[in-house]
Amino acid sequence: MNRGEKDMEHSGISSAESLDSGQSHHGNAVAHIDHVSFWYGSAPTRHSTYYTTAADDGTADVKRTDRATLNDISLDIRPGTITLLCGASGSGKTSALQLLNGLVPHFHQGTITGHVRVADLDLSTADLSACGEVSATVFQNPKTQFFTSAVRSELAFRMENHAVPRLQIVSNVARAARDGDIEELMGRHLNELSGGELQKVACAQAIGADTPLLLFDEPTSNLSVDAIEEFAGMLARLKRQGRTVVIAEHRLYFLKGLVDQAVLLDSGRISEIMDGDEFFAQSDEARRRRGLRSLEEPMVATAPVTEQGGNGLALDNLRFAYRKKAVLDISHVQFPEGSVSALVGANGAGKSTLARLICGLLKERGGSGISLDGATVSHRDRTRMSYIVMQDVHRQLFSESLRKEVTLGQSSAEWEAVDVPSLLKEFDLEAYADRHPLSLSGGQKQRLVIASAIACDKRVYVFDEPTSGVDYRHLIAIAKRLRSLARSGSIVIVITHDTELLRACADRIVTLHALSESEGGSHIQVESVVRQEEAEIR
Amino acid sequence: MSAEATLSEAVPPTSTPTEAASAAASSPAPSAMQRASTANAGTLQAGAAASGLSVDPRTSIALLVLVNILVLGGGPFILTLATAAFVAVLYLLCGRWRGALKFSVFILVCATVFLVLPRLVANPVTALVAVAAYWFTRFGVSCGYAAFFIATTGPAQIAAALVTLRFPRSVVVPLIVVIRFIPTVGQELRAINDAMLLRGIRPGALGAIMHPIRSSEFILVPLLAASSRIADDLSASSMLRGLGTHRHPTTIEALTFGTGDIFVCICSLLLIALRIFGGGIIL
Numbered sequence: 001m002n003r004g005e006k007d008m009e010h011s012g013i014s015s016a017e018s019l020d021s022g023q024s025h026h027g028n029a030v031a032h033i034d035h036v037s038f039w040y041g042s043a044p045t046r047h048s049t050y051y052t053t054a055a056d057d058g059t060a061d062v063k064r065t066d067r068a069t070l071n072d073i074s075l076d077i078r079p080g081t082i083t084l085l086c087g088a089s090g091s092g093k094t095s096a097l098q099l100l101n102g103l104v105p106h107f108h109q110g111t112i113t114g115h116v117r118v119a120d121l122d123l124s125t126a127d128l129s130a131c132g133e134v135s136a137t138v139f140q141n142p143k144t145q146f147f148t149s150a151v152r153s154e155l156a157f158r159m160e161n162h163a164v165p166r167l168q169i170v171s172n173v174a175r176a177a178r179d180g181d182i183e184e185l186m187g188r189h190l191n192e193l194s195g196g197e198l199q200k201v202a203c204a205q206a207i208g209a210d211t212p213l214l215l216f217d218e219p220t221s222n223l224s225v226d227a228i229e230e231f232a233g234m235l236a237r238l239k240r241q242g243r244t245v246v247i248a249e250h251r252l253y254f255l256k257g258l259v260d261q262a263v264l265l266d267s268g269r270i271s272e273i274m275d276g277d278e279f280f281a282q283s284d285e286a287r288r289r290r291g292l293r294s295l296e297e298p299m300v301a302t303a304p305v306t307e308q309g310g311n312g313l314a315l316d317n318l319r320f321a322y323r324k325k326a327v328l329d330i331s332h333v334q335f336p337e338g339s340v341s342a343l344v345g346a347n348g349a350g351k352s353t354l355a356r357l358i359c360g361l362l363k364e365r366g367g368s369g370i371s372l373d374g375a376t377v378s379h380r381d382r383t384r385m386s387y388i389v390m391q392d393v394h395r396q397l398f399s400e401s402l403r404k405e406v407t408l409g410q411s412s413a414e415w416e417a418v419d420v421p422s423l424l425k426e427f428d429l430e431a432y433a434d435r436h437p438l439s440l441s442g443g444q445k446q447r448l449v450i451a452s453a454i455a456c457d458k459r460v461y462v463f464d465e466p467t468s469g470v471d472y473r474h475l476i477a478i479a480k481r482l483r484s485l486a487r488s489g490s491i492v493i494v495i496t497h498d499t500e501l502l503r504a505c506a507d508r509i510v511t512l513h514a515l516s517e518s519e520g521g522s523h524i525q526v527e528s529v530v531r532q533e534e535a536e537i538r
Numbered sequence: 539m540s541a542e543a544t545l546s547e548a549v550p551p552t553s554t555p556t557e558a559a560s561a562a563a564s565s566p567a568p569s570a571m572q573r574a575s576t577a578n579a580g581t582l583q584a585g586a587a588a589s590g591l592s593v594d595p596r597t598s599i600a601l602l603v604l605v606n607i608l609v610l611g612g613g614p615f616i617l618t619l620a621t622a623a624f625v626a627v628l629y630l631l632c633g634r635w636r637g638a639l640k641f642s643v644f645i646l647v648c649a650t651v652f653l654v655l656p657r658l659v660a661n662p663v664t665a666l667v668a669v670a671a672y673w674f675t676r677f678g679v680s681c682g683y684a685a686f687f688i689a690t691t692g693p694a695q696i697a698a699a700l701v702t703l704r705f706p707r708s709v710v711v712p713l714i715v716v717i718r719f720i721p722t723v724g725q726e727l728r729a730i731n732d733a734m735l736l737r738g739i740r741p742g743a744l745g746a747i748m749h750p751i752r753s754s755e756f757i758l759v760p761l762l763a764a765s766s767r768i769a770d771d772l773s774a775s776s777m778l779r780g781l782g783t784h785r786h787p788t789t790i791e792a793l794t795f796g797t798g799d800i801f802v803c804i805c806s807l808l809l810i811a812l813r814i815f816g817g818g819i820i821l
Contacts, residue, residue, distance in 0.1 A: 361735060361736075388736060
């Protein structure tokens with residue numbers, strides 16, 4: 001009940017209150033992290049395979065208890081400021097964020113030393129739901145942070161659990177929807193929303209909770225360029241309202257002008273704390289040395305494509321519909337071999353439908369022509385010669401060792417033709433040949449999936465958002481891999497929202513517009529990429 | 539439209555009984571709020587309210603138990619037919635024509651086979667077929683109502699009903715977690731199926747028959763890997779938002795008994811009466 005009364009107050013007031021109460025204890029801070037070190041896994045039963053923090057290469061073999069995930073972290077979060085936590089994958093920025101919402105150590109258990117206080121609550125003695133009352137968190141993946149199936153019930157979820165009376169929930173939900181600018185989504189089901197809309201609902205939910213602290217864990221990793229812009233607008237609004245925000249991110253450019261303090265983490269330590277303006281003023285070279293993504297909005301220069309014939313995958317009069325709803329109607333488009341084609345477009349434009357058609361997982365309508373090097377290929381042929389590297393690679397690892405994974409699904413004659421050791425070596429995985437694929441780090445898993453596709457002798461590779469939630473070094477590594485695949489004569493198609501990846505590796509950009517909103521005009525558009533002189537990759 | 543809007547704006551949110559009105563009351567833009575509030579009404583009284591009869595989810599749950607007792611218990615066959623008729627009427631009253639048709643045809647065919655076939659040709663084979671048809675009818679009614687229940691009662695409503703009925707949280711929380719997880723598992727399975735096809739491992743029924751152990755391993759390993767990750771994310775997000783904190787959580791869903799519930803009650807009482815006093819009926 002107490003909780004409900006708090007909810008009725010307006011957002012601005014509650015953060016001002018916490019300012020006052022915080023002042024008396026530790027000099028004006030909403031949150032205070034005092035010399036915290038943390039090691040994962042003293043309770044292995046609760047340990048999750050997903051949050052492996054082992055570094056991508058080499059150090060994964062080091063016993064995890066030896067190296068602290070977080071090493072002597074001390075940080076003050078001042079009221080009304082936006083704090084950015086950044087650093088490479090495995091640097092501990094997500095763990096540092098989870099110190100503030102209590103997931104470390106209450107959910108991801110381990111050994112912890114030091115103290116964390118948020119708005120006068122000592123998190124070490126509180127339980128998770130009490131921790132959840134001083135901060136609200138927006139997570140990375142919009143699909144897995146929702147508990148209910150509709151926007152409205154999602155906004156109500158927190159209050160329902162805290163037994164706020166119904167009428168009060170109703171009015172609070174209406175206010176949260178207004179503050180989060182999602183009133184037009186209120187009657188919708190979550191499974192009909194786009195990634196950007198889902199993230200708006202997640203934000204509205206967190207903002208509406210009126211907690212002293214707002215936490216964002218890589219909020220833009222699944223967002224399109226437009227959705228990121230909207231997200232930046234929302235952060236600016238929060239800042240004007242005086243809310244206190246901590247955000248852990250890889251993508252940085254959209255935070256320019258918003259961040260008050262930037263905290264750089266490196267293997268579990270805070271390596272630098274910089275003023276926001278100072279952080280965004282650093283040279284391009286300096287930020288690359290620090291392993292950070294672009295600080296400027298990445299742009300890609302394009303030119304109208306000069307249609308070269310040649311080999312490759314050609315789609316002619318491709319039409320496809322789910323039941324009666326037409327999704328694709330493409331008169332002609334070509335994906336030439338030896339080049340990386342980026343497939344971009346808004347959510348719901350039919351990108352994944354096109355990818356599944358190309359891979360033969362869907363069957364095209366009669367009259368459609370899909371041909372490879374001039375010869376028509378049926379959907380069965382296409383399944384044999386193409387491969388999708390999924391965003392969540394866990395779905396496509398099946399075996400108990402890397403060695404077996406690479407040759408899976410092939411006849412014995414076929415796999416004798418594959419030189420497994422040299423293939424693994426090529427992908428820098430030979431040291432792990434007998435390990436279980438799920439014990440690898442994210443980047444290694446992705447490389448294994450590509451290695452196994454090469455072993456099956458595929459021609460067409462589709463990558464679905466390979467760089468979501470990936471740091472600068474990995475982005476460059478992935479871009480290189482796409483380029484070298486293309487150089488070896490494959491047809492490489494990458495579905496992505498990530499302009500930095502486009503800039504780093506795409507030769508041409510195929511933009512797909514939703515069929516309904518482009519009446520009259522073609523809903524597919526092809527441009528070639530004009531290479532920047534820097535050419536980070538080649 | 540706008541006159542209506544100003545009127546509802548004058549009413550303080552806490553005193554208006556329906557959420558559509560209070561959502562409208564706190565909304566600044568009249569056009570947007572009209573849209574929002576009508577949309578709300580649509581989803582809120584979900585399913586059943588979409589057309590015609592509206593039944594409270596508590597009644598639906600009680601009826602789920604009752605139908606199973608009546609149909610799968612030892613009552614006369616006419617009781618099963620009467621229950622089937624009742625379920626068919628529910629389908630019709632909710633405007634689910636296709637469902638009503640499928641259900642009625644299935645029950646009619648099975649019941650006819652059971653009642654007529656042994657009288658036309660009497661031999662062991664037809665007897666066997668008739669017995670099968672007898673059980674198909676009974677289970678058909680049970681499953682038919684279950685399908686109707688799932689189609690008309692959303693997860694939020696089921697949770698709301700259980701919360702309002704003051705079920706302990708040890709029942710409610712696991713149940714809504716399971717309901718939340720089913721569609722996720724479905725999505726993962728589809729993606730794994732795609733991945734297997736592209737790897738040249740044959741998924742689907744044929745593959746499962748030819749290599750049952752291998753196939754189940756290939757499906758289960760990635761499914762468990764993906765599910766455990768999703769489960770982690772989901773439980774972190776829900777525990778931070780206080781799932782399971784309060785002994786008796788509240789719900790935003792407004793549950794009210796109405797004419798639909800009266801109708802269901804009367805029909806249920808008739809069916810119960812038939813069960814108790816209908817022992818003498820031959821069928």
